[in-house]
Amino acid sequence: MTDESDSAESGSAKPGSEEPASSVDDDRTVIAGRNFEQEYRIDASEAGEFLIALGEGLRDGGELRIETDEWELPFAFGEPVELEVDYEGVGEPELEIEVTLPGRTDQTAPDVR
Numbered sequence: 872m873t874d875e876s877d878s879a880e881s882g883s884a885k886p887g888s889e890e891p892a893s894s895v896d897d898d899r900t901v902i903a904g905r906n907f908e909q910e911y912r913i914d915a916s917e918a919g920e921f922l923i924a925l926g927e928g929l930r931d932g933g934e935l936r937i938e939t940d941e942w943e944l945p946f947a948f949g950e951p952v953e954l955e956v957d958y959e960g961v962g963e964p965e966l967e968i969e970v971t972l973p974g975r976t977d978q979t980a981p982d983v984r
Contacts, residue, residue, distance in 0.1 A: 902944040949975035
């Protein structure tokens, strides 16, 4: 599972900004304006803590931030959120849960007259 599904934490970057990756005051790189993917192999307990933080961020508002010591990824998400459950029961059973968050736009529809 990749960490594209975000964790809610605070930071100093502007969520949803279109500026390229840059360094913040604490030397972390802000991931914005480019593609990024990072995969982790962690124990179930740590994955559970990440998913709880993600769920709380989804429940509480439209902005998430994933952070490590090296980088941070701010993300303003929109609706609808896509949730996919994929179970493979043949051979070595595997359950994959994927959450896709669309980016939020600040654009409004034009006026109709």
